Every structure is written in C-alpha cells, then in structure tokens.
Amino acid sequence: MLNKIYDWVDERLDITPIWRDIADHEVPEHVNPAHHFSAFVYCFGGLTFFITVIQILSGMFLTMYYVPDVENAWKSVYYLQNEVAFGEIVRGMHHWGASLVIVMMFLHTLRVFFTGSYKKPRELNWIVGVLIFCVMLGLGFTGYLLPWDMKALFATKVGIEIAASVPFIGELIKILLAGDATIIGAQTLTRFFAIHVFFLPAALFALLAAHFIMIRRQGISGPL
Amino acid sequence: MSNNRVSRRQFLNYTLTGVGGFMAAGILMPMVRFAIDPALQTKAEGDFVQTSQKVADITEEPVKVDFSYEQVDAWYTSEVTDTAWVYKSGDSIVALSPVCKHLGCTVNWNSDTEHPNQFFCACHGGRYEKTGKNVPGTPPLGPLDAYEVSEKDGFLLLGKKIANNLA
Numbered sequence: 442m443l444n445k446i447y448d449w450v451d452e453r454l455d456i457t458p459i460w461r462d463i464a465d466h467e468v469p470e471h472v473n474p475a476h477h478f479s480a481f482v483y484c485f486g487g488l489t490f491f492i493t494v495i496q497i498l499s500g501m502f503l504t505m506y507y508v509p510d511v512e513n514a515w516k517s518v519y520y521l522q523n524e525v526a527f528g529e530i531v532r533g534m535h536h537w538g539a540s541l542v543i544v545m546m547f548l549h550t551l552r553v554f555f556t557g558s559y560k561k562p563r564e565l566n567w568i569v570g571v572l573i574f575c576v577m578l579g580l581g582f583t584g585y586l587l588p589w590d591m592k593a594l595f596a597t598k599v600g601i602e603i604a605a606s607v608p609f610i611g612e613l614i615k616i617l618l619a620g621d622a623t624i625i626g627a628q629t630l631t632r633f634f635a636i637h638v639f640f641l642p643a644a645l646f647a648l649l650a651a652h653f654i655m656i657r658r659q660g661i662s663g664p665l
Numbered sequence: 666m667s668n669n670r671v672s673r674r675q676f677l678n679y680t681l682t683g684v685g686g687f688m689a690a691g692i693l694m695p696m697v698r699f700a701i702d703p704a705l706q707t708k709a710e711g712d713f714v715q716t717s718q719k720v721a722d723i724t725e726e727p728v729k730v731d732f733s734y735e736q737v738d739a740w741y742t743s744e745v746t747d748t749a750w751v752y753k754s755g756d757s758i759v760a761l762s763p764v765c766k767h768l769g770c771t772v773n774w775n776s777d778t779e780h781p782n783q784f785f786c787a788c789h790g791g792r793y794e795k796t797g798k799n800v801p802g803t804p805p806l807g808p809l810d811a812y813e814v815s816e817k818d819g820f821l822l823l824g825k826k827i828a829n830n831l832a
Contacts, residue, residue, distance in 0.1 A: 495692060498692065498693070498696060499696060502696045502699055502700055505699075505700055506739070513740060513741065516740035516741075517739070517740050519740065520739050520740040521699075524739070525699055525702045526698050526699060526702045526705070527695040527696075527698045527699045527702075528699060528702075530695040530699075531695055531696055531699045534692075534695070
C-alpha cells in the first residue's frame with residue numbers, strides 16, 4: 442500500500458533523486474562509531490539537531506496553553522503544568538531540552554574545533570555555526586522570561602542591564618529589548634515572546650538549512 | 666523455520682524503523698495527549714444557581730431572568746451573566762435558554778410584531794412557540810433548551826441545561 446502510494450507520487454514527480462540527495466550519502470569509516478568507538482564525537486551535531494526538533498515540537502504544543510501577558514503568563518504556565526495531562530512532561534521536555542541543546546551544541550563546537558574541521562574550505566560553515574550558536578543563546582535568553590516567575594524576571598533584569606552596558610548604543614538596545622525605558626513588564630513579555638517564537642526560529646531555520654546544505658556539498662572532513 | 670533469508674539490509678530496515686518509531690512515539694505521545702486534553706476533561710456537575718426572581722411573581726407571561734455565576738475557564742475565573750426566559754405553565758415553572766438552536770444568536774419574547782407570542786431570533790428570523798418548540802419553516806431545527814428549575818426561600822434556582830421535553 443505505502444509502496445503503491447510512493448510509486449504513484451514518484452511516477453509523477455520523480456522524487457527518488459531528491460530522497461537520494463537527502464538520505465543517501467557516504468559515512469566514512471573514521472566518523473562511524475561502529476568502526477572506532479571514539480567516533481561518537483561526530484554524533485554531537487546530529488544530537489543537537491535532534492534536541493532542536495524536540496524543542497520545536499514541545500514549544501508548538503506549549504503555545505496551545507501559554508499566554509504572553511503579565512496577568513496570565515504565570516497562571517497559564519501553572520495551569521498547563523499542573524492541570525493538563527502530561528503538562529509536566531511537555532514543559533519538562535522544553536525546559537531540560539533548552540539546557541541540553543546548549544550543552545550538545547558546545548560539544549559539537551569542541552569536536553569541530555579539535556578535529557580542525559573549520560579549516561579551508563569549511564570556514565563559511567564555521568561562521569554559520571557561530572551564528573546558530575548566537576541564535577540558540579538568544580532563544581535561551583528570551584525563553585527564560587516567558588514563565589514570568591521571580592527567577593525569570595530578575596534574570597531578564599540582569600540580562601538587559603548587561604545589554605545596556607554596551608558603549609554608546611547600550612541604552613537603545615535596552616529600550617528595544619524591554620519595550621520601555623524603565624519598566625520590565627507587559628511590553629517586555631510580548632516582545633520576548635514574539636522574538637522567541639517567531640523571529641529567532643525563522644533565523645534558526647534559515648541558518649540550519651545553510652549549515653546542512655554546506656555540509657552535504659562539502660562532505661565530512663577527513664580523518665585526523 | 667522459514668526459508669526466507671532476511672538480508673542484512675532488511676534486518677537493518679526493520680530494526681531502525683522499529684527503534685525510530687518507538688522514539689518518535691515516546692516523544693509525540695505526551696505532546697498529543699497534552700493537546701487533546703480539553704476533549705478528555707470530565708465535565709463538572711452543574712450546580713443550581715440562585716436568581717433574584719421570586720417564584721411567587723412568575724406569571725404565564727415569559728420574563729427575562731438574568732443570573733450570574735462564577736465560571737472557571739482554565740486559569741481565568743470570572744463572573745458570567747446568563748439569561749433565561751421564565752414563565753408558569755400550569756403548576757410547574759418553565760425556564761428556557763435564549764440561545765437560538767439555529768446558529769446560537771439570542772432570542773427574544775414577543776419582539777416580532779408580525780408573530781406575537783413567540784420567541785423570535787433577529788439574526789435569521791427563527792421562531793419558537795411559547796413552549797420552545799421551533800416553528801416549522803423557520804431556520805432552527807430543534808426546540809429551545811430548558812434549564813432545570815428549583816426553588817429556595819421563595820426564589821427561583823436554575824440548574825444545568827437539559828433537552829426541552831415540552832416541545
């Protein structure tokens with residue numbers, strides 16, 4: 442049945458070559474943990490992506506209950522965690538996954554660094570990777586505020602003060618982030634929500650696409 | 666033993682699909698259950714709500730009775746005001762919901778001069794007789810819902826909505 446559907450689509454759209462390009466590629470011996478166990482370090486990039494997918498999925502589901510409003514944000518988080526079935530699990534996935542994605546990404550960066558994989562001709566991919574790192578930290582920073590509890594509020598106050606310490610344009614960055622010159626409040630929360638669920642994910646998707654197209658075009662770097 | 670040899674490729678396909686499916690299910694199951702939770706919540710029993718309508722004052726003519734109660738909507742609790750059309754039918758009291766069974770607009774008693782002594786919905790001209798029975802040929806396909814009624818200290822109490830058994 443599935444084969445028939447596949448054949449029907451393939452006959453019309455010739456999707457097999459596309460599928461080949463995505464899934465059919467060489468895995469050299471030196472990156473295959475079945476050959477050298479130490480090659481597991483080459484899995485960190487894929488694991489980062491795997492956790493990112495979990496973050497996207499759990500985040501999509503969390504927004505079914507969450508409201509980015511000073512009156513209701515904390516209440517809605519409390520409700521979805523304690524009153525909705527599996528709420529603790531879904532919020533837990535997003536909460537712990539957020540930390541894990543940073544850890545995995547850092548390990549991936551170390552692997553690329555110590556295998557020298559950033560060298561010519563892969564400099565551009567290193568740059569894109571660093572941009573992804575920045576976007577991920579931005580996602581972590583903006584997401585931290587959303588539960589609107591004491592920890593979130595004061596962490597954001599500190600974060601915004603750090604941003605405000607930038608010479609010359611610090612004050613401007615602060616106002617743009619907080620939405621107000623003095624208050625960390627209603628506008629800060631809606632801004633951080635918009636940045637967290639629309640702007641940064643859009644940037645992340647574009648950068649990830651570039652990252653993956655480049656690695657496929659250039660192949661995995663050779664053995665040490 | 667079957668004579669079909671399982672090739673290495675087949676074996677890998679099956680195990681990887683199995684393990685992958687198991688992982689995907691483990692990730693998606695909590696999220697899907699989380700999302701469909703509203704459909705699986707058990708409905709709370711409707712308590713009777715006190716109104717300010719004295720039972721002794723109810724006549725054969727339907728009157729509008731407003732009543733309010735506390736509504737818990739997930740993390741938002743608020744005071745909600747609802748309405749019923751109340752009249753006396755013989756010895757019993759009838760309380761009808763003003764929600765039109767066509768598309769949910771609000772009906773009024775005796776508001777259409779061409780059709781006196783009927784409930785009338787201004788949206789699409791739906792009409793109901795005094796019992797709540799929908800007039801054939803007008804948009805609604807069923808009678809108006811009724812409220813369970815009770816009495817306490819001379820005042821009218823309204824319960825949950827039930828199917829109209831007068832019409």
